[in-house]
Amino acid sequence: EDQVTQSPEALRLQEGESSSLNCSYTVSGLRGLFWYRQDPGKGPEFLFTLYSAGEEKEKERLKATLTKKESFLHITAPKPEDSATYLCAVQAGKTSYDKVIFGPGTSLSVIP
Amino acid sequence: GAVVSQHPSWVICKSGTSVKIECRSLDFQATTMFWYRQFPKQSLMLMATSNEGSKATYEQGVEKDKFLINHASLTLSTLTVTSAHPEDSSFYICSAIRGRGWTQYFGPGTRLLVL
Numbered sequence: 422e423d424q425v426t427q428s429p430e431a432l433r434l435q436e437g438e439s440s441s442l443n444c445s446y447t448v449s450g451l452r453g454l455f456w457y458r459q460d461p462g463k464g465p466e467f468l469f470t471l472y473s474a475g476e477e478k479e480k481e482r483l484k485a486t487l488t489k490k491e492s493f494l495h496i497t498a499p500k501p502e503d504s505a506t507y508l509c510a511v512q513a514g515k516t517s518y519d520k521v522i523f524g525p526g527t528s529l530s531v532i533p
Numbered sequence: 534g535a536v537v538s539q540h541p542s543w544v545i546c547k548s549g550t551s552v553k554i555e556c557r558s559l560d561f562q563a564t565t566m567f568w569y570r571q572f573p574k575q576s577l578m579l580m581a582t583s584n585e586g587s588k589a590t591y592e593q594g595v596e597k598d599k600f601l602i603n604h605a606s607l608t609l610s611t612l613t614v615t616s617a618h619p620e621d622s623s624f625y626i627c628s629a630i631r632g633r634g635w636t637q638y639f640g641p642g643t644r645l646l647v648l
Contacts, residue, residue, distance in 0.1 A: 452635060453635040453636070455636060455637070457639070462624075462642070462644070463641055463642060464537075464539075464626045464628075464639035464640050464641045464642040465577070465626070465639045466639070467636060467637075467638055467639070470634075470635060470636045472635075508576065508577070512635055520579055520582075520592075521567075521579070521637060523576045523577045524576060525575070525576045526576050
């Protein structure tokens with residue numbers, strides 16, 4: 422069965438304290454892995470799409486990497502405004518309209 | 534990034550009434566849109582896939598007569614919660630794929646509270 426897990430469930434960091442969030446997946450035939458940021462009471466905001474193992478993408482303080490079994494979202498020198506829930510999702514279907522499976526998310530709190 | 538809007542952003546209604554939620558792709562055409570439901574402290578659960586000009590595809594356990602989906606144009610999909618009850622209270626979010634990409638872009642969500 423296709424599955425996506427994320428760890429840790431919650432993470433509390435001091436401002437400037439770098440860390441990584443993990444997304445592990447078991448799917449047959451990964452088409453794409455997605456990272457989203459979700460603020461309370463809002464829809465998910467797109468961050469990255471990764472398609473193949475070894476791929477990396479960066480945006481400001483965030484860097485996403487992908488292996489054959491997991492993805493990491495590295496946060497360098499986080500700021501309080503980075504506090505949010507980070508969602509990982511995978512697509513394993515034949516088309517982009519097939520079901521995307523979401524992980525439970527990691528709730529990040531960055532303390533000033 | 535692609536822009537997806539939802540209306541209304543929140544709604545409070547009495548038990549037994551029907552509520553319509555609109556999802557629009559503002560700067561692109563979307564032949565397929567998705568409807569999700571999210572409970573507090575939980576992740577997104579796909580309810581149905583909305584296809585322009587054809588019937589929606591519902592996930593197992595989602596009542597199609599309860600949650601009516603109409604994808605009338607390439608930029609608009611609507612979700613109608615019929616005869617809403619308190620257990621239907623939730624956060625409903627739509628998404629759409631732009632062009633031939635694989636990435637779903639999400640709307641801001643609609644908070645539904647049924648009294």
